[in-house]
Amino acid sequence: LFKNVTKLPNDALFAIKARLDVDTRPNKVGLGIGAYRDNNGKPWILPSVRKAEKIIQSDPEYNHEYSNISGLDALRKHAARILFGDSFDCAKRVVNVQSLSGTGALHVSAKLLQSLGLNNRDVYFSDPTWNNHYQIFGKCDFKASKTYPYWNPANKQLDLQGFLTTIASAEEGSLFVLHPCAHNPTGLDPTEEQWTQILNAIKQKNHLVLFDSAYQGFATGSLSKDAYSIRLAINDILKDYPVLVCQSFAKNVGMYGERVGCVHLVLPESGYTKEDQDALQSQLNAVIRSECSTTPAYGAKIVATILSNDDLYKQWSEDMITMSSRIIEMRHKLVAKLKELNTPGNWDHIATQVGMFSYTGLTVEQVERMEKEHAVYLAPSGRASIAGLNDGNVEHVAKAIDEVVRF
Ligand code: PMP
Numbered sequence: 097l098f099k100n101v102t103k104l105p106n107d108a109l110f111a112i113k114a115r116l117d118v119d120t121r122p123n124k125v126g127l128g129i130g131a132y133r134d135n136n137g138k139p140w141i142l143p144s145v146r147k148a149e150k151i152i153q154s155d156p157e158y159n160h161e162y163s164n165i166s167g168l169d170a171l172r173k174h175a176a177r178i179l180f181g182d183s184f185d186c187a188k189r190v191v192n193v194q195s196l197s198g199t200g201a202l203h204v205s206a207k208l209l210q211s212l213g214l215n216n217r218d219v220y221f222s223d224p225t226w227n228n229h230y231q232i233f234g235k236c237d238f239k240a241s242k243t244y245p246y247w248n249p250a251n252k253q254l255d256l257q258g259f260l261t262t263i264a265s266a267e268e269g270s271l272f273v274l275h276p277c278a279h280n281p282t283g284l285d286p287t288e289e290q291w292t293q294i295l296n297a298i299k300q301k302n303h304l305v306l307f308d309s310a311y312q313g314f315a316t317g318s319l320s321k322d323a324y325s326i327r328l329a330i331n332d333i334l335k336d337y338p339v340l341v342c343q344s345f346a347k348n349v350g351m352y353g354e355r356v357g358c359v360h361l362v363l364p365e366s367g368y369t370k371e372d373q374d375a376l377q378s379q380l381n382a383v384i385r386s387e388c389s390t391t392p393a394y395g396a397k398i399v400a401t402i403l404s405n406d407d408l409y410k411q412w413s414e415d416m417i418t419m420s421s422r423i424i425e426m427r428h429k430l431v432a433k434l435k436e437l438n439t440p441g442n443w444d445h446i447a448t449q450v451g452m453f454s455y456t457g458l459t460v461e462q463v464e465r466m467e468k469e470h471a472v473y474l475a476p477s478g479r480a481s482i483a484g485l486n487d488g489n490v491e492h493v494a495k496a497i498d499e500v501v502r503f
Pocket of ligand 1: 196280344357
């Protein structure tokens with residue numbers, strides 16, 4: 097028992113963080129893990145979060161009791177509202193549970209599909225995607241994990257034709273995992289027109305869509321704009337189909353470690369009864385009960401307070417602008433420095449990509465040299481978390497890129 101067990105490789109991104117943490121070079125820069133940093137390179141507690149914590153802790157009823165199996169009701173209600181919009185009939189069309197952040201939401205979705213016998217289908221991820229997608233769905237015995245073309249390295253644009261062709265040739269009823277905004281790792285999102293084409297092609301083949309919404313508010317700073325693709329699906333193109341939506345509050349509320357999220361199953365506009373909803377709710381609850389019994393309450397109370405209080409909601413909207421606009425500014429500053437240095441190649445894509453990441457185009461070897469020779473850490477794929485840049489390190493990073501590209 098427990099002998100000759102296979103040693104699995106360390107998680108690539110957390111391994112970068114471990115190396116960064118022990119690096120003693122004073123000019124080290126972490127562009128690996130996607131976590132927002134302020135202009136001093138420090139984690140940022142959002143002002144809206146600080147205010148919500150004060151409100152929660154001064155409540156005479158404040159305690160650390162268990163939450164419900166399905167999670168905090170106020171969180172589920174308001175979380176659905178910000179994704180689907182104020183006018184969406186959530187009572188009629190949504191069943192949901194709170195989850196362990198976005199990862200837990202994906203896992204609960206996969207488990208739900210597995211427990212309903214709906215994992216007998218292929219699951220398609222963008223090429224490239226967040227690597228954990230493979231592990232999460234792989235553990236729930238889907239027929240096979242496959243990819244759809246997404247990033248075209250030749251022109252650094254969306255490979256729309258490849259994407260559409262794969263949708264059309266995939267076996268009917270496959271599961272398509274889509275990033276609704278701020279695609280990780282490429283920072284490249286489809287245009288509104290492209291979303292129409294993608295969702296129509298998906299509809300043609302009766303595929304099931306799962307939106308993995310980990311960055312709402314990070315692409316444009318606006319929750320509704322960043323939910324465009326989801327709303328287009330549920331209100332229009334896929335309104336007669338069920339749609340799964342996994343939601344993380346790690347990034348947009350800056351509550352990475354508190355694990356706040358939800359998974360929503362959006363039902364077709366017609367044909368589903370209250371009994372169907374109750375049955376689906378019971379299935380979601382059963383997954384939660386066996387996985388973690390109840391989900392963490394503290395972070396959920398903070399997020400629910402922000403979403404339900406007008407003043408805090410306004411503050412949070414400003415906080416998201418603070419984060420997204422600082423990232424945009426850093427994109428432009430990095431490109432401007434590279435232009436100043438006359439770095440070979442075109443770097444404009446760093447400025448046009450959106451969200452937390454840039455797919456820089458640096459090769460594995462160049463990334464290795466960035467780390468070894470310049471103490472700049474990024475993912476081997478060349479993905480850089482732009483949130484790790486600030487006024488104090490952007491020049492150093494530009495010079496490091498210039499040097500590894502040039503020599
Ligand atoms: N999906 C994507 C695409 C992500 O990038 C992330 C975070 N890296 C997640 C889901 C889940 O993150 P979390 O579990 O921290 O909410």
